[in-house]
Amino acid sequence: MSRIFAKSAAVAATAAGAYISLTWYKLSLVDTRTIASRTAGPGLFRISRSTTSIINPQGNQTLESSRSITINVPRSVSDEVLLAKFVKGFFGGYVFAPEATILWVLRANFVRFSELAKIDVPCRIWSGSELSGETLPPLHTVLFGTFQIVDRKIHDQYRENYESSATPSYIDIAFGSDRSRFSGVHRFSISRDGTKDDDTIRIEFSDVVCNPSENRAPVPELMVAFHNKYAMLLFREAISNVIE
Numbered sequence: 001m002s003r004i005f006a007k008s009a010a011v012a013a014t015a016a017g018a019y020i021s022l023t024w025y026k027l028s029l030v031d032t033r034t035i036a037s038r039t040a041g042p043g044l045f046r047i048s049r050s051t052t053s054i055i056n057p058q059g060n061q062t063l064e065s066s067r068s069i070t071i072n073v074p075r076s077v078s079d080e081v082l083l084a085k086f087v088k089g090f091f092g093g094y095v096f097a098p099e100a101t102i103l104w105v106l107r108a109n110f111v112r113f114s115e116l117a118k119i120d121v122p123c124r125i126w127s128g129s130e131l132s133g134e135t136l137p138p139l140h141t142v143l144f145g146t147f148q149i150v151d152r153k154i155h156d157q158y159r160e161n162y163e164s165s166a167t168p169s170y171i172d173i174a175f176g177s178d179r180s181r182f183s184g185v186h187r188f189s190i191s192r193d194g195t196k197d198d199d200t201i202r203i204e205f206s207d208v209v210c211n212p213s214e215n216r217a218p219v220p221e222l223m224v225a226f227h228n229k230y231a232m233l234l235f236r237e238a239i240s241n242v243i244e
Contacts, residue, residue, distance in 0.1 A: 023094040027233065029240040030069070035232070037067045041206035045187050050151050050172040051208045054115045055183040060215040065228060067235050068204035071243060075199055079169035079190045080154045082242055085133050086188050086203065087171065089241025091143055092128020095233045100128060103144040110146045112177040121148075133241075136171055143173070150174045150185065155192075168204070176209075182218050184209030188238075203242065205235045 041064040045051060056062065073082065090096065104126050123141040125131065141149045151172040168189040176183030184207060191202040209227075211218040219227070 019094065019097075023237075026094055026237045026240045029243065030236040032232070032236070035067055035069050035235070037228075037232070038065065040064050041066050041187070041208055042189075042204070044167065045170075045189075045206050046208065048151070048172070048187075050174060050185045050187070054113050054150050055174050055176065055178060055185050055208070056210045056212050057114070057178055058212055058215070060210050060212060061217065062208050062210040063218060063224060064206070064208050065231065066204055066206035067232060068202055069235075069239055070193070070200060070202045071239070072199045073201055073242070078154075078156075079192075080136055081134055082190050082201065082203070083154070083169065083171055083188055084131075084136050085242045086238045087136065087173075088128065088131040088133050089238035090188070090205075090234055091147075092131050093234075093237040093241065095230075095237045096128070100144055103146055106145070108145050109142070110177075111142060111148045111175055112179065113148070113150070113174065113183075114178055116140065116148070116150065147173045147175045147186075168202075176212075178212040181211050181213050182209070183212050184218075203239060205231065205238070207231065 046064070051062070052059070091100070107126070119140055121140055121142050122138045124145070125137060125141060125143045126145075131137070136152060136154075137143070137149060139149055139152055143149075149171060151170075153167070153170055155169045168191040170187050170189035172185050172187050174183065174185040187204075187206045189204045189206070191204070192198070193200040193202060209218050
């Protein structure tokens with residue numbers, strides 16, 4: 001029996017070591033010094049349907065944060081491909097893997113919004129391997145029973161009237177419920193900078209969380225610090241999936 005336990009412990013230690021090494025490698029591809037962080041989201045996101053009508057219909061106080069990075073990618077890579085790679089790296093990466101495993105085991109539906117009650121869910125995704133690195137999931141898709149795509153807008157970077165000042169391409173993914181004490185939404189966005197021939201893009205991950213039932217802080221201060229660190233790790237791995 002002791003030999004079995006010893007072998008099991010050795011296997012577990014090896015697996016944990018491999019997981020840590022792979023996670024560290026992915027994160028090391030993105031230097032935190034190149035990332036800009038703020039305690040507020042973009043203005044247009046703050047007043048969007050996703051952050052008002054869907055997650056916070058009562059207009060209660062919110063907590064916001066954002067992190068962004070500017071990188072160079074070939075102009076031929078579309079905004080949808082970039083966002084698809086980001087989403088796959090975010091929800092299908094090593095950092096999110098423990099959370100994904102728990103949600104996969106539970107197989108519960110934790111995301112519910114009154115605004116979307118009459119809308120059919122076209123697809124349910126329970127594994128990062130089900131996410132494409134080329135195309136985004138359909139609108140209203142539910143991921144891991146906890147996140148739902150509530151809005152998306154993709155620009156064609158080849159259109160004649162494309163300008164650097166155009167609103168970003170984005171996908172909004174909400175979580176929680178407007179009938180609970182916690183809900184929120186992530187926005188992943190792509191902004192093109194300069195002329196149509198410029199390879200510079202800005203990728204931003206913004207989020208808004210609230211207590212939709214009461215006008216009070218949605219989470220304790222300690223949880224805010226944890227969230228910001230976790231969000232940064234998720235962002236770095238998602239970016240690494242874009243640039244690899």
